Amino acid sequence: MLENIKKEFSTRTLVLIPIAIAINIAIGQLVYVLKLPIYLDSIGTVLVGALVGPWAGAVTGGLTNLLWGVVPPPLQNAFLPPFFYVAAVIGLMAGYFGKRGAFEKESPRWLSVIIGALFFFTLTFFITAFLNLKTDETGYTTYPTPGELFSSYLVVFIVAILAGAAIGYFLLQNGGYAGLAGLATGVVAAIISAPTAAVVFGGVTGGGTDLLVAAFRASGGNIWASVLAQGSVSDPFDKMLSFMVVLFILRALPTRFKAR
Amino acid sequence: MNSLSIYVARESGLHTLNPITKFVLTLCVLFCGFTLPGIWTSYLILTFVIVPLAMWGKVTKRMIQLVIKISWPFILSVFIIQTLFWGQGTALFEIGPLAPKIEGGVFAFHSSGRILFIMADFILFSLTTRPDTLMISLKQGGLPSGLAYIIVTTLQLVPQFVLKANTILDAQRSRGLETQGNIIIRARALLPLVLPLVIGSLLEVEERAIAIEARAFNSKRVETSLLDIPDTQNQRYARIGLVLFTILLIAGRYIWLS
Numbered sequence: 001m002l003e004n005i006k007k008e009f010s011t012r013t014l015v016l017i018p019i020a021i022a023i024n025i026a027i028g029q030l031v032y033v034l035k036l037p038i039y040l041d042s043i044g045t046v047l048v049g050a051l052v053g054p055w056a057g058a059v060t061g062g063l064t065n066l067l068w069g070v071v072p073p074p075l076q077n078a079f080l081p082p083f084f085y086v087a088a089v090i091g092l093m094a095g096y097f098g099k100r101g102a103f104e105k106e107s108p109r110w111l112s113v114i115i116g117a118l119f120f121f122t123l124t125f126f127i128t129a130f131l132n133l134k135t136d137e138t139g140y141t142t143y144p145t146p147g148e149l150f151s152s153y154l155v156v157f158i159v160a161i162l163a164g165a166a167i168g169y170f171l172l173q174n175g176g177y178a179g180l181a182g183l184a185t186g187v188v189a190a191i192i193s194a195p196t197a198a199v200v201f202g203g204v205t206g207g208g209t210d211l212l213v214a215a216f217r218a219s220g221g222n223i224w225a226s227v228l229a230q231g232s233v234s235d236p237f238d239k240m241l242s243f244m245v246v247l248f249i250l251r252a253l254p255t256r257f258k259a260r
Numbered sequence: 261m262n263s264l265s266i267y268v269a270r271e272s273g274l275h276t277l278n279p280i281t282k283f284v285l286t287l288c289v290l291f292c293g294f295t296l297p298g299i300w301t302s303y304l305i306l307t308f309v310i311v312p313l314a315m316w317g318k319v320t321k322r323m324i325q326l327v328i329k330i331s332w333p334f335i336l337s338v339f340i341i342q343t344l345f346w347g348q349g350t351a352l353f354e355i356g357p358l359a360p361k362i363e364g365g366v367f368a369f370h371s372s373g374r375i376l377f378i379m380a381d382f383i384l385f386s387l388t389t390r391p392d393t394l395m396i397s398l399k400q401g402g403l404p405s406g407l408a409y410i411i412v413t414t415l416q417l418v419p420q421f422v423l424k425a426n427t428i429l430d431a432q433r434s435r436g437l438e439t440q441g442n443i444i445i446r447a448r449a450l451l452p453l454v455l456p457l458v459i460g461s462l463l464e465v466e467e468r469a470i471a472i473e474a475r476a477f478n479s480k481r482v483e484t485s486l487l488d489i490p491d492t493q494n495q496r497y498a499r500i501g502l503v504l505f506t507i508l509l510i511a512g513r514y515i516w517l518s
Contacts, residue, residue, distance in 0.1 A: 011473055018417050
């Protein structure tokens with residue numbers, strides 16, 4: 001194992017990592033300023049994971065967030081260093097999926113359609129369940145049953161499934177495996193980042209995702225639930241998009257570069 | 261690099277301290293601030309630890325300017341969201357659907373304090389430490405040269421990258437790429453902007469790797485440095501003392517809690 005780790009950190013990798021971190025920060029800061037409800041701050045991390053391997057990916061992710069706190073302003077963002085472990089896990093997972101061929105194997109288009117539809121279905125289910133939860137005086141929270149949700153939001157669910165299928169067909173195309181890997185990474189990222197977001201910053205980090213937290217708070221959720229709900233909406237979508245961007249980048253790169 | 265960092269050269273005790281001592285101090289203040297309970301803790305640390313240190317380093321005014329400049333959007337955001345969207349609580353007043361809650365305000369005050377002291381802590385460090393001296397002293401203290409290379413290069417690359425991104429933005433706009441308008445138009449502009457930036461930089465990897473290998477990057481010998489960074493025995497004791505104090509404080513807090 002130690003041998004494998006050493007092998008990942010060749011001179012080329014050491015040169016690649018700063019560039020990847022700069023990519024993360026440049027694109028991430030752009031999205032942060034535009035106040036979009038996503039992050040897109042792990043494209044470089046996923047890229048290193050895919051090109052080199054899990055350990056190099058983890059180092060890229062962790063250092064990105066730590067260094068983001070110390071680069072000169074206006075790029076400086078002191079909210080991100082506490083999330084360095086999340087970024088490291090993202091790099092680790094991207095590397096693992098890369099080793100399993102998520103960025104090389106082409107998936108059939110019908111699989112991409114199913115992945116897209118399933119993702120949007122789950123997302124809709126989650127959001128509607130959250131919007132309909134009831135908290136009684138004693139603070140006990142009851143969630144609506146799936147049956148109730150389907151009957152009251154039938155049209156919404158059908159639209160969501162169709163939209164998901166369309167996204168699967170047109171956006172994922174034959175990159176279904178990369179999309180799936182991104183979704184899995186996003187789910188993990190949402191779960192492990194929620195405690196830090198809630199405890200350290202009370203769920204507000206100054207980016208576009210704050211609007212989602214506000215929306216969930218307004219519908220009656222407490223800080224924990226709202227932050228987790230925001231993460232569950234933003235993260236899987238964000239990571240799926242990042243993995244897809246990396247897939248496009250890898251396809252556009254000359255074979256000579258990838259061969260090393 | 262100097263023009264891009266916020267370092268301010270002054271003749272002061274804080275400036276002449278070894279960078280590692282200042283780095284340890286910065287991290288210890290950070291950990292202590294998060295460990296100690298209470299809403300006022302962050303504000304107390306700010307007033308009685310960080311500001312006196314800044315006065316010692318003669319950078320108080322600059323530090324306060326920078327902290328305010330960076331943190332006001334966050335503080336505004338945190339107050340609006342936490343007071344207006346706080347679930348149940350006592351409303352301060354009600355105007356139509358707007359009913360700011362006192363509990364939300366208290367929470368926002370707490371979060372803002374944390375952000376202010378984290379910002380001030382890091383900014384004070386950057387104001388009083390030349391970026392290259394920290395890396396040199398860390399390397400002399402045994403940090404692997406690969407890691408040092410990554411950190412230094414990143415800090416230099418990031419500002420360059422943003423310039424490059426703006427050049428690409430202008431170039432694509434002059435070719436007719438729409439970058440303003442609704443969210444779909446902006447989202448579609450993303451790929452034509454991101455791909456040239458990323459691929460262009462990735463192709464530089466080869467050249468950079470050859471360049472640093474030709475300059476004995478992989479050599480195992482100890483490097484000599486042009487800059488002499490002073491370190492004293494007292495500072496070494498002070499560092500160990502700071503770390504022990506922080507560990508005891510964290511341990512004490514959790515033992516006391518349980």
